[in-house]
Amino acid sequence: MINFNKIILLSKQIAASLLKDEKVESLEPLDLFSQEEKDNILKRLTDNTEIESRLQSKIEIDKKKDWESLKSKLHVPKKTYYWQYATAASIALIVALTFLLNNNDDDYTEPVLVDTKIEIGTDKAVLTLADGTTVLLDSTNVYQGKNVKGNGKEVIYEIAEQNIDELEFNYLTVPRGGQYHVKLSDGTEVWLNSESQLKYPVSFIRGNPREVELVYGEAYFEVSKSSKHNGDAFTLKTNAQSLTVLGTIFNVKAYKDETEIITTLVEGSVSVSNTINEVILKPKQQSKLTQANNDFEIATVEVEDYISWHRGVFSFANKPLKDIMKVLSRWYDVGILIANEDMENIAFTGVLNKQQSIENILEIIKSTNNMNYKIENEYIIIE
């Protein structure tokens, strides 16, 4: 059997050569691999499509979710688990370091790299085309298709020359830690928040309502007026409600892990309905559909607090800490754990730029409230 150490070293050499833009020499003298296999190794590491497809798989791996599901299957004393985390962290760390660093192999000295740095969110999304192909859109990847163009910030659809008779759907999926902007073929603009998915036709059929679906998550819409489209209304579906407009600006929040759907109207008029009820919103009004009773509660709100995210600002007005943490966890893609339940409903008011580190934000909250926190792995623990 091959010494596994050599395989790891070989991997590192190849990585180093590619990073330095040098010829990969380490593979050539090996009789371990056939020429075909050697070619395959290099192709998989340098070919655009291959790199994309690996990245796509990585995006589809939800480490946190899978960890939770794995953890639930392990026999661990669950009740004390987080307290172990919080109180015996130093011991755990020593054990972890011993475990990872206790290294007796002669020429191999590197510990498992666990990146604990929490990154600020960026513009990124995955575009799924009608044939199922997926394209990663971020600062380093551009996409150009028929009537569609995607870059580091946004994807733009152009109006098809001819009317079509069958709808073709695309999906735009924004992961945690991401945000993205899309301009649909009718001119409607949508800003998608972290952990959101939008389903929409590449082109709309003239004479039919323009139907778009917020599969999950949060989005801010500036709908192109119906008068520009021979009166064709614009309909937005989410799993539990439907919304019809004739050209307006609004925000819908419908996260999978939240029990309510919140629709905030900025401008114009919308009709929001489910199978039982229907309400009409006026500007500055907000409807809240709770899963519990199927009713729409209507309130007048400070609109800015609900839509500022699409301009890169968090605006919290007297918001409970647990809600704030939910917002932060999506943008910074971190886990949040409120170890001290008394802290959950402590309210905070403030306007914060999204382009700053999460430590900064936590420090600001900490300075105005009696809150303590620490960051461990990719978890923020509120104590």
Place this chain on the structure above:
Amino acid sequence: MSQTKEVHNLSLKAYKDVFDSLYASLCIFAKSYVNNLDIAKDLVQDVFIKVWEDKIAFKNELAVKSYLYTSVKNRALDYLKSKRYKETDHMSVIELDVLNKESFYLKEVVIEEASSRIEEAINTLPNKCAQIIRLSIKEYSNNEIATHLEISVNTVKAQKKIAYKRLRPLLKDYFVFIAFVFNFSD
């Protein structure tokens, strides 16, 4: 093998660290066998459960990797031979032969380890640098990178220099071993 079965103090924290650093890589690796990411995830989770339930202890990181890659491979091959798989899909004997080869296994480990290594390194770079290095890996020439990013060739060269400088501590160790020879032994 270097792992030993004995009662030990593998804390959940240490276990999670291993999961965090290797889970995604193992899933992608498993996918090269079963060609389905969801099944790949299931197989990898099964292996992680076994590590925990059997209280398997490891001497070092290398032993962890070696054990996990081998176990995931074995589980993937078992899956491809299982009834469950054969009911929904099939694979020709020739295809299965390829996947059974030791060199296929080692090749996939090399690809995944090198990929994650490259990613890790690029993630330490400032944005612009990272963008340039990503294109350079995709075999874009300096001129092509310049055109693509709408910057001058000199900027590309300067940024590359910055990148190499920053990556040097990460890279230098491995060049010492360039001329190593594989040892075949039992």
